[in-house]
Amino acid sequence: MSALDRFRLDGRTAILTGVGPGVGEHVAKAYAELGANVVISARSQDKLDRIAAEINALDGGRARAVAVDAGERTALQRLVDAAHEHFGPIHIVFNNAAAGVVYARDGGLWANTDDVWKTALDVNLMATWRLAEMTTDDMQAHGKGSIISVQSCGGFTPIPPAVAYGVSKAALAFLTRSLAKALAPHTRVNALCVGSMSPDGQEAEIHKGLGLAERNAIKRFGAADEAVGAAILLAGDGSSYTTGSTVFTEGGRVGTIS
Template identity: 90%
Template sequence: MKSVLDRFRLDGRTAILTGVGPGVGEHVAKAYAELGANVVISARSQDRLDRIAAEINAGGGGRAVAVAADAGVKGDLQRLVDTAHEHFGPVYIVFNNAAAGVVYAKDGGLWANTDEVWKNAIDVNVLATWRLTEMTAKDMEAHGKGSIISVQSCGGFTPIPPAVAYGVSKAALAFLTRSLAKTQAPHTRVNALCVGSMSPDGQELDIHKGLGLAERNAIKRFGAADEAVGAAILLAGNASSYTTGSTIFVEGGRVGTIA
Protein backbone atom coordinates (compact mmCIF):
# COMPACT_ATOMS: atom_id res chain seq x y z
CA MET A 1 0.00 0.00 0.00
CA LYS A 2 1.32 3.42 -0.92
CA SER A 3 1.97 5.98 1.75
CA VAL A 4 -0.38 8.96 1.90
CA LEU A 5 2.74 11.09 1.45
CA ASP A 6 3.12 9.65 -2.06
CA ARG A 7 0.21 11.85 -3.09
CA PHE A 8 2.51 14.84 -2.64
CA ARG A 9 5.32 13.46 -4.81
CA LEU A 10 6.00 15.18 -8.15
CA ASP A 11 8.44 12.69 -9.63
CA GLY A 12 9.13 13.23 -13.33
CA ARG A 13 6.74 16.14 -13.69
CA THR A 14 7.89 19.34 -15.35
CA ALA A 15 7.11 22.65 -13.67
CA ILE A 16 7.47 26.21 -14.95
CA LEU A 17 7.78 28.89 -12.28
CA THR A 18 7.80 32.65 -12.85
CA GLY A 19 8.89 35.32 -10.40
CA VAL A 20 11.52 33.11 -8.79
CA GLY A 21 13.32 35.43 -6.42
CA PRO A 22 14.51 35.27 -2.80
CA GLY A 23 11.05 34.65 -1.45
CA VAL A 24 8.05 32.46 -2.21
CA GLY A 25 9.25 31.58 -5.72
CA GLU A 26 12.62 30.28 -4.60
CA HIS A 27 11.17 28.21 -1.76
CA VAL A 28 8.50 26.67 -3.98
CA ALA A 29 10.97 25.86 -6.77
CA LYS A 30 13.26 24.08 -4.33
CA ALA A 31 10.33 22.20 -2.76
CA TYR A 32 9.03 21.01 -6.13
CA ALA A 33 12.50 19.78 -7.09
CA GLU A 34 12.94 18.04 -3.74
CA LEU A 35 9.70 16.17 -4.45
CA GLY A 36 11.03 15.02 -7.82
CA ALA A 37 9.88 17.67 -10.30
CA ASN A 38 12.13 19.14 -12.95
CA VAL A 39 11.79 22.90 -12.85
CA VAL A 40 12.24 25.74 -15.31
CA ILE A 41 12.70 28.81 -13.16
CA SER A 42 12.40 32.36 -14.42
CA ALA A 43 12.71 35.97 -13.33
CA ARG A 44 14.45 38.99 -14.77
CA SER A 45 17.73 38.51 -12.85
CA GLN A 46 19.90 35.80 -14.42
CA ASP A 47 22.51 35.86 -11.65
CA ARG A 48 19.95 35.11 -8.95
CA LEU A 49 18.37 32.38 -11.07
CA ASP A 50 21.73 30.75 -11.69
CA ARG A 51 22.39 30.58 -7.95
CA ILE A 52 19.01 28.97 -7.24
CA ALA A 53 19.37 26.50 -10.13
CA ALA A 54 22.85 25.50 -8.94
CA GLU A 55 21.54 24.83 -5.43
CA ILE A 56 18.68 22.73 -6.81
CA ASN A 57 20.96 20.74 -9.09
CA ALA A 58 23.30 20.00 -6.20
CA GLY A 59 20.44 18.70 -4.08
CA GLY A 60 19.88 15.29 -5.60
CA GLY A 61 16.20 15.72 -6.53
CA GLY A 62 14.71 17.04 -9.73
CA ARG A 63 16.76 19.14 -12.11
CA ALA A 64 16.57 22.90 -12.74
CA VAL A 65 17.11 25.16 -15.74
CA ALA A 66 17.24 28.94 -15.29
CA VAL A 67 15.85 31.29 -17.95
CA ALA A 68 15.83 35.07 -17.56
CA ALA A 69 12.42 36.24 -18.75
CA ASP A 70 9.84 38.98 -18.31
CA ALA A 71 6.46 37.44 -17.49
CA GLY A 72 4.77 40.41 -19.15
CA VAL A 73 6.27 39.56 -22.56
CA LYS A 74 4.51 36.85 -24.54
CA GLY A 75 7.65 35.82 -26.42
CA ASP A 76 9.55 35.32 -23.16
CA LEU A 77 6.81 33.03 -21.86
CA GLN A 78 6.99 30.97 -25.04
CA ARG A 79 10.74 30.59 -24.46
CA LEU A 80 9.99 29.11 -21.04
CA VAL A 81 7.65 26.53 -22.54
CA ASP A 82 10.10 25.72 -25.34
CA THR A 83 12.92 25.32 -22.81
CA ALA A 84 10.79 23.00 -20.68
CA HIS A 85 10.04 20.82 -23.71
CA GLU A 86 13.66 20.78 -24.81
CA HIS A 87 15.09 19.78 -21.43
CA PHE A 88 12.36 17.87 -19.64
CA GLY A 89 9.35 17.15 -21.84
CA PRO A 90 5.65 17.96 -21.36
CA VAL A 91 4.65 20.56 -18.80
CA TYR A 92 2.56 19.44 -15.82
CA ILE A 93 2.70 22.41 -13.45
CA VAL A 94 2.74 26.18 -13.95
CA PHE A 95 3.36 28.35 -10.88
CA ASN A 96 2.64 31.99 -11.75
CA ASN A 97 4.43 34.06 -9.10
CA ALA A 98 5.59 37.10 -11.06
CA ALA A 99 3.85 40.33 -10.03
CA ALA A 100 3.93 43.96 -11.12
CA GLY A 101 2.14 47.26 -10.82
CA VAL A 102 2.42 48.17 -7.14
CA VAL A 103 2.66 51.90 -6.44
CA TYR A 104 3.13 53.57 -3.07
CA ALA A 105 2.14 56.94 -1.62
CA LYS A 106 5.73 58.11 -2.03
CA ASP A 107 5.41 57.46 -5.77
CA GLY A 108 2.79 60.18 -6.12
CA GLY A 109 -0.37 58.62 -4.74
CA LEU A 110 -3.38 57.48 -6.72
CA TRP A 111 -2.41 59.10 -10.02
CA ALA A 112 0.91 57.28 -10.03
CA ASN A 113 -1.19 54.51 -11.61
CA THR A 114 -0.22 55.65 -15.09
CA ASP A 115 -1.17 53.94 -18.33
CA GLU A 116 2.19 52.17 -18.25
CA VAL A 117 1.61 50.89 -14.71
CA TRP A 118 -1.85 49.64 -15.68
CA LYS A 119 -0.50 47.86 -18.75
CA ASN A 120 2.31 46.24 -16.79
CA ALA A 121 -0.06 45.10 -14.05
CA ILE A 122 -2.47 43.49 -16.53
CA ASP A 123 0.31 41.90 -18.62
CA VAL A 124 2.11 40.32 -15.66
CA ASN A 125 -0.65 39.71 -13.14
CA VAL A 126 -3.37 38.51 -15.52
CA LEU A 127 -2.21 37.80 -19.06
CA ALA A 128 0.83 35.76 -18.02
CA THR A 129 -1.50 33.19 -16.46
CA TRP A 130 -3.74 33.25 -19.53
CA ARG A 131 -0.82 32.92 -21.94
CA LEU A 132 0.97 30.12 -20.10
CA THR A 133 -2.30 28.22 -19.78
CA GLU A 134 -2.82 28.48 -23.53
CA MET A 135 0.80 27.55 -24.30
CA THR A 136 0.73 24.42 -22.13
CA ALA A 137 -2.84 23.31 -22.85
CA LYS A 138 -1.88 20.57 -25.32
CA ASP A 139 0.58 19.04 -22.87
CA MET A 140 -1.99 18.99 -20.09
CA GLU A 141 -4.76 17.66 -22.28
CA ALA A 142 -2.49 14.79 -23.29
CA HIS A 143 -1.41 13.64 -19.82
CA GLY A 144 -4.52 14.79 -17.93
CA LYS A 145 -2.71 15.89 -14.77
CA GLY A 146 -2.19 19.61 -15.29
CA SER A 147 -2.03 22.12 -12.47
CA ILE A 148 -2.02 25.88 -12.96
CA ILE A 149 -1.34 27.84 -9.77
CA SER A 150 -1.37 31.63 -9.65
CA VAL A 151 -0.20 33.65 -6.68
CA GLN A 152 -2.94 35.97 -5.52
CA SER A 153 -2.70 38.96 -3.20
CA CYS A 154 -4.82 40.34 -0.38
CA GLY A 155 -4.93 43.46 -2.58
CA GLY A 156 -7.24 41.57 -4.92
CA PHE A 157 -9.81 41.19 -2.14
CA THR A 158 -9.34 44.26 0.06
CA PRO A 159 -8.34 47.64 -1.46
CA ILE A 160 -4.81 48.82 -0.76
CA PRO A 161 -4.73 52.36 -2.15
CA PRO A 162 -2.95 53.85 -3.90
CA ALA A 163 -2.08 50.53 -5.61
CA VAL A 164 -5.33 50.48 -7.61
CA ALA A 165 -3.95 48.98 -10.83
CA TYR A 166 -2.32 46.18 -8.87
CA GLY A 167 -5.47 45.47 -6.84
CA VAL A 168 -7.78 45.49 -9.85
CA SER A 169 -5.47 43.18 -11.81
CA LYS A 170 -5.31 40.75 -8.89
CA ALA A 171 -9.11 40.82 -8.62
CA ALA A 172 -9.24 40.01 -12.33
CA LEU A 173 -6.84 37.12 -11.70
CA ALA A 174 -9.31 35.66 -9.19
CA PHE A 175 -12.05 35.58 -11.83
CA LEU A 176 -9.65 34.29 -14.49
CA THR A 177 -8.74 31.44 -12.14
CA ARG A 178 -12.38 30.40 -11.83
CA SER A 179 -13.00 30.82 -15.55
CA LEU A 180 -10.02 28.69 -16.55
CA ALA A 181 -10.92 26.09 -13.96
CA LYS A 182 -14.28 25.68 -15.67
CA THR A 183 -12.94 25.58 -19.21
CA GLN A 184 -9.82 23.45 -18.68
CA ALA A 185 -11.41 20.69 -16.60
CA PRO A 186 -10.99 17.80 -16.29
CA HIS A 187 -7.45 17.60 -17.64
CA THR A 188 -6.15 20.72 -15.86
CA ARG A 189 -6.91 22.09 -12.43
CA VAL A 190 -6.58 25.85 -12.00
CA ASN A 191 -6.25 27.35 -8.52
CA ALA A 192 -4.85 30.37 -6.72
CA LEU A 193 -2.64 30.79 -3.69
CA CYS A 194 -3.28 34.06 -1.86
CA VAL A 195 -0.28 35.16 0.15
CA GLY A 196 -0.34 38.05 2.57
CA SER A 197 2.33 40.18 4.18
CA MET A 198 5.44 38.08 3.59
CA SER A 199 9.18 38.56 3.29
CA PRO A 200 12.06 36.12 2.79
CA ASP A 201 12.79 35.93 6.54
CA GLY A 202 9.50 37.05 8.05
CA GLN A 203 10.75 40.52 8.93
CA GLU A 204 8.97 43.69 7.83
CA LEU A 205 10.55 45.17 4.72
CA ASP A 206 11.41 48.85 4.51
CA ILE A 207 8.84 49.41 1.75
CA HIS A 208 6.11 48.10 4.07
CA LYS A 209 6.94 50.15 7.13
CA GLY A 210 4.18 52.51 8.18
CA LEU A 211 1.46 50.60 6.33
CA GLY A 212 0.44 48.49 9.33
CA LEU A 213 0.19 45.32 7.24
CA ALA A 214 0.98 42.88 10.03
CA GLU A 215 -1.57 44.50 12.33
CA ARG A 216 -4.31 43.87 9.76
CA ASN A 217 -4.15 40.10 10.03
CA ALA A 218 -5.25 37.79 12.80
CA ILE A 219 -1.80 36.37 13.52
CA LYS A 220 -0.33 39.87 13.91
CA ARG A 221 3.01 39.28 12.23
CA PHE A 222 4.66 39.09 8.85
CA GLY A 223 4.86 35.67 7.26
CA ALA A 224 8.10 34.03 6.19
CA ALA A 225 8.21 33.03 2.52
CA ASP A 226 8.62 29.33 3.29
CA GLU A 227 5.24 29.35 5.04
CA ALA A 228 3.56 29.33 1.60
CA VAL A 229 5.33 26.15 0.51
CA GLY A 230 2.87 23.64 1.98
CA ALA A 231 -0.08 25.07 0.10
CA ALA A 232 1.94 25.29 -3.12
CA ILE A 233 2.85 21.61 -2.81
CA LEU A 234 -0.75 20.63 -2.10
CA LEU A 235 -2.05 22.35 -5.23
CA ALA A 236 0.66 21.00 -7.55
CA GLY A 237 -0.03 17.27 -7.53
CA ASN A 238 -2.35 14.37 -6.79
CA ALA A 239 -3.06 15.42 -3.20
CA SER A 240 -5.49 18.04 -4.53
CA SER A 241 -6.89 16.04 -7.44
CA TYR A 242 -10.49 17.13 -6.68
CA THR A 243 -9.68 20.81 -6.15
CA THR A 244 -10.09 23.40 -8.89
CA GLY A 245 -11.32 26.99 -9.12
CA SER A 246 -10.30 27.52 -5.52
CA THR A 247 -8.10 29.92 -3.60
CA ILE A 248 -6.02 28.84 -0.63
CA PHE A 249 -5.28 31.72 1.73
CA VAL A 250 -1.87 31.89 3.41
CA GLU A 251 -2.11 35.43 4.73
CA GLY A 252 -2.34 35.21 8.49
CA GLY A 253 -6.11 35.64 8.39
CA ARG A 254 -6.10 39.12 6.86
CA VAL A 255 -8.88 38.42 4.35
CA GLY A 256 -10.66 35.67 6.25
CA THR A 257 -11.06 37.68 9.46
CA ILE A 258 -11.67 41.15 8.07
CA ALA A 259 -14.08 43.11 10.27
Protein backbone atom coordinates in the same frame (compact mmCIF):
# COMPACT_ATOMS: atom_id res chain seq x y z
CA MET B 1 -1.34 5.40 -3.16
CA SER B 2 -0.06 6.28 0.30
CA ALA B 3 -0.92 9.59 1.91
CA LEU B 4 2.60 10.98 1.44
CA ASP B 5 2.86 9.69 -2.13
CA ARG B 6 0.01 12.03 -3.06
CA PHE B 7 2.42 14.90 -2.60
CA ARG B 8 5.26 13.48 -4.70
CA LEU B 9 5.96 15.14 -8.06
CA ASP B 10 8.31 12.56 -9.54
CA GLY B 11 8.78 12.92 -13.29
CA ARG B 12 6.62 16.03 -13.57
CA THR B 13 7.89 19.28 -15.04
CA ALA B 14 7.08 22.58 -13.41
CA ILE B 15 7.48 26.08 -14.81
CA LEU B 16 7.74 28.82 -12.20
CA THR B 17 7.76 32.56 -12.86
CA GLY B 18 8.87 35.31 -10.51
CA VAL B 19 11.51 33.12 -8.88
CA GLY B 20 13.77 35.08 -6.58
CA PRO B 21 14.45 35.30 -2.86
CA GLY B 22 11.07 34.65 -1.31
CA VAL B 23 8.08 32.49 -2.15
CA GLY B 24 9.25 31.58 -5.65
CA GLU B 25 12.63 30.26 -4.52
CA HIS B 26 11.16 28.20 -1.67
CA VAL B 27 8.48 26.66 -3.89
CA ALA B 28 10.96 25.83 -6.66
CA LYS B 29 13.24 24.04 -4.20
CA ALA B 30 10.30 22.19 -2.64
CA TYR B 31 9.03 20.97 -6.02
CA ALA B 32 12.53 19.79 -6.91
CA GLU B 33 12.87 18.00 -3.58
CA LEU B 34 9.62 16.17 -4.32
CA GLY B 35 10.96 14.91 -7.65
CA ALA B 36 9.91 17.55 -10.17
CA ASN B 37 12.00 18.97 -12.96
CA VAL B 38 11.85 22.74 -12.42
CA VAL B 39 12.27 25.50 -14.97
CA ILE B 40 12.64 28.75 -13.09
CA SER B 41 12.27 32.23 -14.50
CA ALA B 42 12.55 35.88 -13.53
CA ARG B 43 14.23 38.90 -15.02
CA SER B 44 17.51 38.53 -13.10
CA GLN B 45 19.76 35.85 -14.56
CA ASP B 46 22.23 36.07 -11.67
CA LYS B 47 19.60 35.24 -9.05
CA LEU B 48 18.21 32.44 -11.20
CA ASP B 49 21.63 30.91 -11.74
CA ARG B 50 22.27 30.84 -7.99
CA ILE B 51 18.94 29.15 -7.25
CA ALA B 52 19.30 26.65 -10.11
CA ALA B 53 22.82 25.74 -8.96
CA GLU B 54 21.58 25.08 -5.43
CA ILE B 55 18.79 22.86 -6.74
CA ASN B 56 21.11 20.95 -9.08
CA ALA B 57 23.50 20.34 -6.20
CA LEU B 58 20.81 18.38 -4.39
CA ASP B 59 20.60 14.62 -4.81
CA GLY B 60 18.45 14.19 -7.91
CA GLY B 61 17.86 17.93 -8.32
CA ARG B 62 17.01 19.03 -11.85
CA ALA B 63 16.64 22.72 -12.64
CA ARG B 64 17.01 25.08 -15.58
CA ALA B 65 17.10 28.87 -15.35
CA VAL B 66 15.63 31.04 -18.08
CA ALA B 67 15.60 34.83 -17.69
CA VAL B 68 12.32 36.24 -19.04
CA ASP B 69 9.95 39.13 -18.53
CA ALA B 70 6.62 37.50 -17.66
CA GLY B 71 4.78 40.45 -19.20
CA GLU B 72 5.98 39.58 -22.70
CA ARG B 73 4.30 36.85 -24.71
CA THR B 74 7.40 36.03 -26.78
CA ALA B 75 9.46 35.65 -23.60
CA LEU B 76 6.92 33.25 -22.12
CA GLN B 77 6.99 31.18 -25.30
CA ARG B 78 10.77 31.00 -24.99
CA LEU B 79 10.31 29.75 -21.42
CA VAL B 80 7.90 27.03 -22.50
CA ASP B 81 10.18 26.01 -25.38
CA ALA B 82 13.12 25.70 -22.98
CA ALA B 83 11.07 23.48 -20.66
CA HIS B 84 10.13 21.24 -23.57
CA GLU B 85 13.71 21.06 -24.80
CA HIS B 86 15.21 20.09 -21.46
CA PHE B 87 12.46 18.07 -19.75
CA GLY B 88 9.55 17.37 -22.09
CA PRO B 89 5.83 17.90 -21.40
CA ILE B 90 4.80 20.43 -18.78
CA HIS B 91 2.64 19.41 -15.82
CA ILE B 92 2.68 22.39 -13.45
CA VAL B 93 2.70 26.15 -13.92
CA PHE B 94 3.32 28.31 -10.86
CA ASN B 95 2.59 31.94 -11.72
CA ASN B 96 4.43 34.03 -9.14
CA ALA B 97 5.60 37.04 -11.15
CA ALA B 98 4.00 40.30 -9.99
CA ALA B 99 4.26 43.94 -10.99
CA GLY B 100 2.48 47.28 -10.92
CA VAL B 101 2.46 48.16 -7.22
CA VAL B 102 2.20 51.91 -6.59
CA TYR B 103 3.03 53.34 -3.16
CA ALA B 104 1.98 56.68 -1.67
CA ARG B 105 5.55 57.89 -2.02
CA ASP B 106 5.29 57.33 -5.78
CA GLY B 107 2.75 60.11 -6.15
CA GLY B 108 -0.50 58.65 -4.90
CA LEU B 109 -3.54 57.45 -6.80
CA TRP B 110 -2.79 59.06 -10.16
CA ALA B 111 0.65 57.49 -10.27
CA ASN B 112 -1.29 54.56 -11.76
CA THR B 113 -0.42 55.70 -15.26
CA ASP B 114 -1.32 53.89 -18.46
CA ASP B 115 2.10 52.23 -18.40
CA VAL B 116 1.55 51.00 -14.84
CA TRP B 117 -1.86 49.62 -15.79
CA LYS B 118 -0.41 47.83 -18.81
CA THR B 119 2.43 46.32 -16.79
CA ALA B 120 0.11 45.18 -14.00
CA LEU B 121 -2.32 43.54 -16.39
CA ASP B 122 0.37 41.93 -18.56
CA VAL B 123 2.30 40.42 -15.64
CA ASN B 124 -0.38 39.76 -13.03
CA LEU B 125 -3.16 38.60 -15.33
CA MET B 126 -2.19 37.95 -18.92
CA ALA B 127 0.88 35.85 -18.05
CA THR B 128 -1.44 33.27 -16.47
CA TRP B 129 -3.69 33.32 -19.53
CA ARG B 130 -0.78 33.03 -21.96
CA LEU B 131 0.98 30.21 -20.11
CA ALA B 132 -2.30 28.32 -19.84
CA GLU B 133 -2.72 28.59 -23.61
CA MET B 134 0.88 27.55 -24.27
CA THR B 135 0.78 24.48 -22.01
CA THR B 136 -2.76 23.23 -22.53
CA ASP B 137 -1.83 20.64 -25.16
CA ASP B 138 0.67 19.02 -22.78
CA MET B 139 -1.78 18.99 -19.91
CA GLN B 140 -4.60 17.63 -22.00
CA ALA B 141 -2.36 14.81 -23.20
CA HIS B 142 -1.22 13.59 -19.77
CA GLY B 143 -4.31 14.66 -17.79
CA LYS B 144 -2.41 15.82 -14.70
CA GLY B 145 -2.16 19.56 -15.30
CA SER B 146 -2.04 22.03 -12.44
CA ILE B 147 -1.95 25.81 -12.86
CA ILE B 148 -1.39 27.83 -9.69
CA SER B 149 -1.46 31.62 -9.65
CA VAL B 150 -0.24 33.63 -6.70
CA GLN B 151 -2.97 35.97 -5.50
CA SER B 152 -2.67 38.98 -3.21
CA CYS B 153 -4.74 40.39 -0.39
CA GLY B 154 -4.86 43.49 -2.58
CA GLY B 155 -7.12 41.59 -4.95
CA PHE B 156 -9.74 41.20 -2.21
CA THR B 157 -9.42 44.37 -0.11
CA PRO B 158 -8.45 47.72 -1.67
CA ILE B 159 -5.03 49.05 -0.70
CA PRO B 160 -4.86 52.49 -2.38
CA PRO B 161 -2.97 53.82 -4.15
CA ALA B 162 -2.10 50.40 -5.65
CA VAL B 163 -5.28 50.38 -7.74
CA ALA B 164 -3.90 48.89 -10.98
CA TYR B 165 -2.23 46.11 -9.02
CA GLY B 166 -5.36 45.39 -6.98
CA VAL B 167 -7.68 45.35 -9.98
CA SER B 168 -5.35 43.03 -11.90
CA LYS B 169 -5.25 40.63 -8.94
CA ALA B 170 -9.04 40.77 -8.56
CA ALA B 171 -9.35 39.90 -12.24
CA LEU B 172 -6.93 37.01 -11.67
CA ALA B 173 -9.40 35.50 -9.20
CA PHE B 174 -12.10 35.40 -11.87
CA LEU B 175 -9.65 34.15 -14.51
CA THR B 176 -8.75 31.31 -12.15
CA ARG B 177 -12.38 30.23 -11.87
CA SER B 178 -12.96 30.68 -15.61
CA LEU B 179 -9.96 28.56 -16.59
CA ALA B 180 -10.88 25.95 -13.99
CA LYS B 181 -14.24 25.51 -15.69
CA ALA B 182 -12.88 25.62 -19.23
CA LEU B 183 -9.88 23.33 -18.81
CA ALA B 184 -11.41 20.59 -16.66
CA PRO B 185 -10.92 17.71 -16.29
CA HIS B 186 -7.35 17.51 -17.62
CA THR B 187 -6.13 20.67 -15.86
CA ARG B 188 -6.88 22.00 -12.41
CA VAL B 189 -6.57 25.76 -11.91
CA ASN B 190 -6.28 27.29 -8.47
CA ALA B 191 -4.92 30.35 -6.72
CA LEU B 192 -2.67 30.77 -3.71
CA CYS B 193 -3.26 34.01 -1.85
CA VAL B 194 -0.18 35.08 0.08
CA GLY B 195 -0.19 37.90 2.56
CA SER B 196 2.48 40.05 4.16
CA MET B 197 5.54 37.89 3.64
CA SER B 198 9.27 38.40 3.33
CA PRO B 199 12.20 36.01 2.87
CA ASP B 200 13.04 36.10 6.59
CA GLY B 201 9.64 36.98 8.06
CA GLN B 202 10.73 40.51 8.95
CA GLU B 203 8.96 43.68 7.87
CA ALA B 204 10.68 45.13 4.82
CA GLU B 205 11.60 48.80 4.84
CA ILE B 206 9.18 49.52 1.99
CA HIS B 207 6.27 48.14 4.04
CA LYS B 208 6.91 50.06 7.23
CA GLY B 209 4.11 52.39 8.15
CA LEU B 210 1.45 50.46 6.26
CA GLY B 211 0.42 48.36 9.26
CA LEU B 212 0.24 45.17 7.22
CA ALA B 213 1.06 42.79 10.05
CA GLU B 214 -1.55 44.39 12.31
CA ARG B 215 -4.26 43.77 9.72
CA ASN B 216 -4.08 40.00 9.95
CA ALA B 217 -5.23 37.67 12.68
CA ILE B 218 -1.78 36.25 13.44
CA LYS B 219 -0.34 39.77 13.90
CA ARG B 220 3.03 39.23 12.29
CA PHE B 221 4.72 39.07 8.91
CA GLY B 222 4.94 35.64 7.36
CA ALA B 223 8.16 33.97 6.30
CA ALA B 224 8.21 33.05 2.62
CA ASP B 225 8.57 29.33 3.31
CA GLU B 226 5.18 29.36 5.07
CA ALA B 227 3.51 29.34 1.64
CA VAL B 228 5.28 26.16 0.57
CA GLY B 229 2.83 23.65 2.06
CA ALA B 230 -0.11 25.09 0.15
CA ALA B 231 1.93 25.28 -3.05
CA ILE B 232 2.80 21.60 -2.72
CA LEU B 233 -0.82 20.69 -2.03
CA LEU B 234 -2.10 22.42 -5.17
CA ALA B 235 0.61 21.05 -7.47
CA GLY B 236 -0.03 17.33 -7.28
CA ASP B 237 -2.44 14.53 -6.50
CA GLY B 238 -3.03 15.71 -2.95
CA SER B 239 -5.56 18.15 -4.41
CA SER B 240 -6.85 16.02 -7.29
CA TYR B 241 -10.47 17.05 -6.61
CA THR B 242 -9.74 20.75 -6.12
CA THR B 243 -10.11 23.34 -8.87
CA GLY B 244 -11.33 26.92 -9.15
CA SER B 245 -10.36 27.51 -5.53
CA THR B 246 -8.15 29.90 -3.60
CA VAL B 247 -6.00 28.73 -0.71
CA PHE B 248 -5.12 31.52 1.72
CA THR B 249 -1.76 31.78 3.44
CA GLU B 250 -2.08 35.37 4.62
CA GLY B 251 -2.28 35.08 8.38
CA GLY B 252 -6.05 35.48 8.31
CA ARG B 253 -6.00 39.00 6.87
CA VAL B 254 -8.74 38.47 4.28
CA GLY B 255 -10.68 35.87 6.23
CA THR B 256 -10.94 37.90 9.43
CA ILE B 257 -11.26 41.43 8.09
CA SER B 258 -13.83 43.55 9.88
